[in-house]
Amino acid sequence: MRSFMPAEAALFVERARSNASFIVGTLLVLLLFVTAAVSLFWTPHSPTDIDVANRLQGPSATHWFGTDSLGRDVSSLLLVGAQNSIAVGFIVVGIGLVAGVALGALAAARRGWVEELVMRSSDVTFAFPALLLAIMLTALYGPGLVISIIAIGIYFIPVFARITRASANAIWEREFVLAARACGKGRFRITVEHVLPNIASVLIVQATTQFAVAILAEAALSYLGLGTQPPRPSWGRMLNEAQSQMFQAPQLAIYPGFAIALAVLGLNLMGDGLRDLLDPKLARRR
Secondary structure (H helix, E strand, O other): OOOOOHHHHHHHHHHHHOOHHHHHHHHHHHHHHHHHHHHHHOOOOOOOOOOHHHOOOOOOOOOOOOEOOOOOEHHHHHHHHHHHHHHHHHHHHHHHHHHHHHHHHHHHHHOHHHHHHHHHHHHHHHOOOHHHHHHHHHHHHOOOHHHHHHHHHHHHHHHHHHHHHHHHHHHHOOHHHHHHHHOOOOHHHHHHHHHHHHHHHHHHHHHHHHHHHHHHHHHHHHHOOOOOOOOOOOHHHHHHHHHHHOOOOOHHHHHHHHHHHHHHHHHHHHHHHHHHHHOHHHHHHO
16 A cells, blocks of 8 residues: 655645646635635625615625625625535535445455445436435425435435445455455455555545535525525525526526536536546556
């Protein structure tokens, strides 16, 4: 198992500076996180304040991005909506990582009927997309943010399980793992000390990509009324509420749509950059 030495860290930083995708993606992701962090302490106006007398106002010094059909400040809604997207992304990716990596690593370590059971269970889960699962859960428990998190999180588990199992199977055939087994190390210890550290880069890239998918999925569920519920702001629900004002105030759909696009673009670019930087084969080519 290789350790990440300071010299390698310096090389990583040097190569990162020349990777345009990684730089642009990281800047966009930082913008998303800074926006969410700022909104925890300050917004131009309260996102729940309704002022019908000033509804559908254009951008001004008072309301930077104007107001919506209820007179709420659009810039405040966008700022607080970033919190929602980041929270959902972290939770559902965390669910997928913890459960999916554990199942995938177990399947690779045990093989046989255990591997077959994990993979066939993943196939069954893939038969119920996050949207369909959210509709089923909503019918039972009602719409809400928790329901959307559960639906997306369950769908992410087989995603991480499959990539973990495939990557781990390749590591189990490597010479240093065979040497560890010859020294008497158990499967659990080998998995923790050798397999998982060597597939960490793959999982990091996958987590970045799935974070973008989570933001899109949450926005889609909120747009359909299955996700975040009022009065909590959500970019997806802002798009839904803007439908009736598309010709009168098209900016109400443009702003949240642009925010979603920037967040997803940033995460995808950062993921592509990380893939280039962390893949040893690509590193040797460069």
